[in-house]
Amino acid sequence: MTDRPPLSARVRAGDPRAIARAMSLIEDDHPGAPALIRELFPHTGRAYVMGVTGPPGAGKSTLVDKLVAELRKEGETVGVIAVDPTSPFTGGSILGDRLRMQAHIADPGVFIRSMATRGHLGGLAPTTSDLAVVLDAAGKSVVVVETVGVGQDEVDIVRTADVSIVVLVPGTGDDVQALKAGIMEIADIYVVNKADRDGADRMVTSIESNLALQAFGDGQWRPPIVRTEATTGKGVAELLATVRAFRAHTEAQRTERLAARQEYRLRDLLARRFLAHVEQHVLAPGEFEALVGRIARREVDPYTAAAGILDRALGPRGGTR
Amino acid sequence: MTDRPPLSARVRAGDPRAIARAMSLIEDDHPGAPALIRELFPHTGRAYVMGVTGPPGAGKSTLVDKLVAELRKEGETVGVIAVDPTSPFTGGSILGDRLRMQAHIADPGVFIRSMATRGHLGGLAPTTSDLAVVLDAAGKSVVVVETVGVGQDEVDIVRTADVSIVVLVPGTGDDVQALKAGIMEIADIYVVNKADRDGADRMVTSIESNLALQAFGDGQWRPPIVRTEATTGKGVAELLATVRAFRAHTEAQRTERLAARQEYRLRDLLARRFLAHVEQHVLAPGEFEALVGRIARREVDPYTAAAGILDRALGPRGGTR
Numbered sequence: 001m002t003d004r005p006p007l008s009a010r011v012r013a014g015d016p017r018a019i020a021r022a023m024s025l026i027e028d029d030h031p032g033a034p035a036l037i038r039e040l041f042p043h044t045g046r047a048y049v050m051g052v053t054g055p056p057g058a059g060k061s062t063l064v065d066k067l068v069a070e071l072r073k074e075g076e077t078v079g080v081i082a083v084d085p086t087s088p089f090t091g092g093s094i095l096g097d098r099l100r101m102q103a104h105i106a107d108p109g110v111f112i113r114s115m116a117t118r119g120h121l122g123g124l125a126p127t128t129s130d131l132a133v134v135l136d137a138a139g140k141s142v143v144v145v146e147t148v149g150v151g152q153d154e155v156d157i158v159r160t161a162d163v164s165i166v167v168l169v170p171g172t173g174d175d176v177q178a179l180k181a182g183i184m185e186i187a188d189i190y191v192v193n194k195a196d197r198d199g200a201d202r203m204v205t206s207i208e209s210n211l212a213l214q215a216f217g218d219g220q221w222r223p224p225i226v227r228t229e230a231t232t233g234k235g236v237a238e239l240l241a242t243v244r245a246f247r248a249h250t251e252a253q254r255t256e257r258l259a260a261r262q263e264y265r266l267r268d269l270l271a272r273r274f275l276a277h278v279e280q281h282v283l284a285p286g287e288f289e290a291l292v293g294r295i296a297r298r299e300v301d302p303y304t305a306a307a308g309i310l311d312r313a314l315g316p317r318g319g320t321r
Numbered sequence: 322m323t324d325r326p327p328l329s330a331r332v333r334a335g336d337p338r339a340i341a342r343a344m345s346l347i348e349d350d351h352p353g354a355p356a357l358i359r360e361l362f363p364h365t366g367r368a369y370v371m372g373v374t375g376p377p378g379a380g381k382s383t384l385v386d387k388l389v390a391e392l393r394k395e396g397e398t399v400g401v402i403a404v405d406p407t408s409p410f411t412g413g414s415i416l417g418d419r420l421r422m423q424a425h426i427a428d429p430g431v432f433i434r435s436m437a438t439r440g441h442l443g444g445l446a447p448t449t450s451d452l453a454v455v456l457d458a459a460g461k462s463v464v465v466v467e468t469v470g471v472g473q474d475e476v477d478i479v480r481t482a483d484v485s486i487v488v489l490v491p492g493t494g495d496d497v498q499a500l501k502a503g504i505m506e507i508a509d510i511y512v513v514n515k516a517d518r519d520g521a522d523r524m525v526t527s528i529e530s531n532l533a534l535q536a537f538g539d540g541q542w543r544p545p546i547v548r549t550e551a552t553t554g555k556g557v558a559e560l561l562a563t564v565r566a567f568r569a570h571t572e573a574q575r576t577e578r579l580a581a582r583q584e585y586r587l588r589d590l591l592a593r594r595f596l597a598h599v600e601q602h603v604l605a606p607g608e609f610e611a612l613v614g615r616i617a618r619r620e621v622d623p624y625t626a627a628a629g630i631l632d633r634a635l636g637p638r639g640g641t642r
Contacts, residue, residue, distance in 0.1 A: 034624040041622030209527040259617040266613060269627040270599065271592035277635060278591065292587060296580040301362030303355040306590040313635065314598060 008039035014138050019079075019111055022134045026127050027115060037130055040137035045258065047079070047136035047143045050243065051161030053186075058169040059193045063230035064146050068110055070236050076142045077109040079135030081128060083147040111135060129265070162254075163246050165239075167191045168207070170199030187223045189242050195227035195235065221249055274313075282313045329360035335459050337432055340400075343455045344434055347448050358451055361458035366579065368400070368457035368464045371564065372482030374507075379490040380514045384551035385467050389431055391557050397463045398430040400456030402449060404468040432456060450586070483575075484567050486560075488512045489528070491520030508544045510563050516548035516556065542570055595634075603634045 004010075007025075010018030022040075026033045052067075054060050061082065068078050104110040115131065128145055135143045145161060166187035192203050207225055216222045226242055228235030250257070279288055291309075294300045325331075328346075331339030343361075347354045373388075375381050382403065389399050425431040436452065449466055456464045466482060487508035513524050528546055537543045547563055549556030571578070600609055612630075615621045 034628070038622045038625050041624075042619045045619055206530040206533070209530050212527070255617070259613060262616040262623065263613040266616060266623050266626055267596060269623055270630060271596060273627060273631055274595045274635075275588060275592060277631070292580060292584040295583040295587060296576070298363045298366055301359045302583065302587050302590055303362075304359050305587055306594060307355070309591060310594055310598070314595075 006039075008036055008137075011040060011134060011138050012043055014108070016108070016111055019134060019138050020113070023113055023115075023131050026130045026134065029127075033130070037133055040133055044133050044136040047132070047140050048163075048247065049132055049136075049143045049145060049161045051164040052144060052146045052167060053164070054167030054169070054191075054193075058167045059230045060146055060167050063167060063191070063193055063228060063236070064144055066230050066233045066236045067144065067240065068104065068112075069233075070240050071142055072104075072107065072109055074240070077140045078111075079132075079138065079140035079143045080110070080112040081131050081135070081143065081145045082112065082114045083128060083145065111138070111140065162250075162257075163188045163243055165189045165191055165243070167193050168203055169194045170197045170203045188221065188246055189239070190223055190225040191228050191235075191239060192225060193228050193230050196229055200227065221246065278309055278313055282309065327360075329357055329458075332361060332455060332459050333364055335429070337429070340432055340455055340459050341434070344436075344452050347451045347455065348436060350448075354451070358454055361454055365454050365457040368453070368461050369484075369568065370453055370457075370464045370466060370482045372485045373465060373467045373488060374485070375488030375490070375512075375514075379488045380551045381467055381488050384488060384512065384514055384549060384557070385465055386425075387551050387554045387557045388465065388561065389425065389433075390554075391561050392463055393425075393428065393430055395561070398461045399432075400453075400459065400461035400464045401431070401433040402452050402456070402464065402466045403433065403435045404449060404466065432459070432461065483571075483578075484509045484564055486510045486512055486564070488514050489524055490515045491518045491524045509542065509567050510560070511544055511546040512549050512556075512560060513546060514549050514551050517550055521548065542567065599630055599634055603630065 005013075007018055007022055011022050022036055024030075025036060050067075052060055052064055064080060064082070068080065071078050104112065113131065115128070128147075132143050132145065164186045166189070168190065170192070190207050192200055192207070194200070204225055204227070211223065224242055226235055226239045228239055230236070283291075291300070291305050295302055295305055326334075328339055328343055332343050343357055345351075346357060371388075373381055373385055385401060385403070389401060392399050425433065434452065436449070449468075453464050453466065485507045487510070489511065491513070511528050513521055513528070515521070525546055525548070532544065545563055547556055547560045549560055551557070604612075612621070612626050616623055616626055
C-alpha cells in the first residue's frame with residue numbers, strides 16, 4: 001500500500017507500534033513470523049535478559065515496575081514480557097498492559113507486553129524467547145521476563161534468561177504459597193518481597209536451610225537473598241546491584257552459555273517441528289492418541305510404534321535405526 | 322546352535338542368566354535390543370516401580386538392601402537397578418554387583434544390576450526404563466531403581482517410577498550434601514537415613530520448611546518424612562508401609578499415569594531417534610556443532626537452520642512448516 005519500511009526495520013528503529021505488531025505475529029503463530037525472526041535475529045544478543053518468577057501474590061508486577069524505573073535511572077532501555085498463565089485469552093491481559101504502562105506512558109525507553117500462555121498442546125513452542133528476540137533487536141538493553149512460577153515456564157526462563165530471580169513473600173499458609181520447591185533449583189538471586197511483613201525472617205531462614213542442602217564449589221555463585229518492599233521501592237537498588245554482581249561473576253562464561261543455549265534451542269526446535277510434522281502430515285487425526293492407548297494397554301511396544309512412524313516420516317531408512 | 326528357547330522366553334521364565342544377558346544387550350545398544358524389548362513389552366505393566374534417589378553417602382545401597390529383604394519377607398519378588406554415575410565403565414560396577422548380591426545370593430527371587438551411566442551425547446536414551454521392562458517381564462513384582470540425585474536422572478526416574486523416594490542424611494556441611502534442591506519437587510516420600518546422627522532433627526525441620534513452601538490441595542498426597550537407620554534396619558518396615566499407603570492413594574490414577582508416561586515416552590523416543598537420524602544420516606560429521614556456533618555468532622537464525630535441516634531430512638514439504 002505505502003512504501004514505508006518493512007516491519008523488521010521499524011522494529012529495529014524501536015517503533016513501539018511495530019514492536020507490538022511483531023509480537024502479535026509471533027504470538028499468533030502467523031506464517032510470516034519465522035521470516036520476521038530471521039530478519040531480526042542477526043541484530044540480537046546484546047540485551048541482558050532477566051527472568052523474574054514467583055508465586056501469585058508475591059508482588060512481582062509491582063517489583064518489576066520499580067525495577068524498570070531504577071533501570072531507567074541508570075540509563076538502560078527496558079522491555080518487559082509478563083507471562084500470565086491465569087488469563088486464558090490475550091484479551092484479558094490488554095487492560096493490565098494499559099494499567100501498567102501508565103507509569104511509563106511518556107517514556108519511549110520502556111516497552112511492556114503481557115502474554116497469556118496457551119496450553120502446550122503437542123509440544124507447541126512457548127514463544128517467550130522469540131518475543132525477547134523482538135525486544136533485543138529493538139535495541140532494549142535489558143529485557144525482563146516475568147512469570148508465575150508454576151511449572152515448565154520456569155525451566156524455559158532459565159533457558160532464556162541471563163539471570164533468574166525468584167521472588168517469595170512471607171505468607172500465612174500453604175494456600176498463599178503456591179510455589180513449587182523445584183523453583184529453588186533455578187534461582188540465581190532470591191528476593192523476599194513484602195519484607196516488612198511478619199514471617200519475613202522465617203522465610204529467609206527457610207531459604208537458607210534450603211541452600212544449606214546444596215553444594216557450592218569454589219568460585220561458584222551462591223544465590224544471595226535480597227529483601228525488598230516493592231510498594232515503597234525499598235531494596236530495589238540493592239537488588240539491581242546484586243544483579244550487576246551476578247552479571248560480572250558470569251561474564252566470562254557468557255559466550256559458552258549462549259552457545260549451549262542455542263544448541264538446546266536448535267535441538268528443541270528440530271524435535272518440536274518434527275513432532276508437529278508427524279502429527280499434521282504423517283498421522284491421521286486421532287492416530288497418535290490411539291497409538292498411545294495401544295501402548296498403555298500393551299498391544300504394541302513403544303519401539304515398534306516409533307519405528308512405524310519414523311518409517312512413514314523418513315522412509316524405511318529412517319525407521320530402521 | 323542349540324534349540325533352546327529364545328532369550329525373551331528365558332527372561333520371562335525368570336532365568337537370571339537370561340535377564341543379565343538381556344540387560345547387557347540393552348545397555349550396549351545392541352541391534353537386537355529393540356526386537357527383544359518388543360517381545361518382552363506385552364508381558365509388562367505388572368511390576369510396581371520404586372525410585373530411590375539421594376546424594377552420594379546417604380546410605381541408599383544399604384537401605385535398598387534392607388528394603389529388598391523386607392519385600393521378600395512380604396512375598397514380593399524384587400529386581401534392583403542401581404544407576405551409578407560415578408563409574409565411567411560398566412566394568413567398574415560388576416564387583417559392586419557381586420558384593421551386593423551376596424546377601425541375596427541364594428535367593429532366586431532377587432535380581433540386582435548396577436548400571437554405569439554414560440554421557441547423554443546427542444540425546445542418547447537413558448536405558449533405565451528398558452531395563453525395568455526386562456525385570457517386569459521376568460515376573461518381578463517390585464522393581465527398585467536406585468540413583469544418585471545429580472541431574473536429569475531424577476526427572477527420568479519420576480517418568481519411570483510408580484513412587485519416588487528421596488533419601489537424605491544429616492551431614493556436617495555442604496560437601497556432604499551434594500543434593501540439589503530440585504530433587505525436592507519429585508519426592509513422594511522423604512527418608513532421613515542415619516536418623517541416629519546429630520542433625521537428624523534439623524534435617525527433618527529443613528524438609529518441613531521446604532514442604533511449607535508448597536501448596537497441597539484437598540486429597541492431594543503430602544510427602545511424609547520417614548526416619549530410618551539402614552545399617553540396623555530400623556524404620557524400613559515403616560518405610561514400606563508408607564509406600565503401600567502411597568500406592569493405595571494413587572491406585573485410581575494408575576491407568577491415566579501409565580498412559581501419560583507412555584505418551585511422554587513415545588514423543589521422547591520419536592524426537593531422539595529423529596535427532597540421531599539427522600546427526601548420522603543427514604548432517605556431515607561436525608556439521609551440527611558448526612551450525613550451533615554460527616547461530617551463537619548470529620550468522621544464521623535458529624529457524625533458518627532448523628528449516629534447512631528439516632528440508633534435507635523430510636523433503637521440502639517438511640521444512641516449510
